[in-house]
Amino acid sequence: MKSLHMVTFILLVVGGLNWLLLGLFGWEIGMLFGGQMALVSKTIYILVGVSAINEIIIHKGICKMCGSDMK
Incomplete structure (x- = not known):
């Protein structure tokens, strides 16, 4: 899953x-x-x-900021 995330990140950049x-x-x-x-x-x-x-679908599950309460 990490490699997919890296490829996604590079393509989005x-x-x-x-x-x-x-x-x-x-x-x-x-x-x-x-x-x-x-x-x-x-x-x-x-x-x-x-x-x-892909990023829209899986972002919240892998993002430390979005997964937290952000208070």
Whole structure:
């Protein structure tokens, strides 16, 4: 489960940085791999999306801050 969490974290960071680059410069990571329609780019975008869904589902159970009473 720890390795899945690490992969999810890395993919979410990549996705976040991609949005930052897109917002600031109009450039995205997918362009490095042949544009948005290239198979590699699509695969990366799908993995980032699946990682976000995974994090939404399991986050509270693994997060020390969310699992505490936060008083």
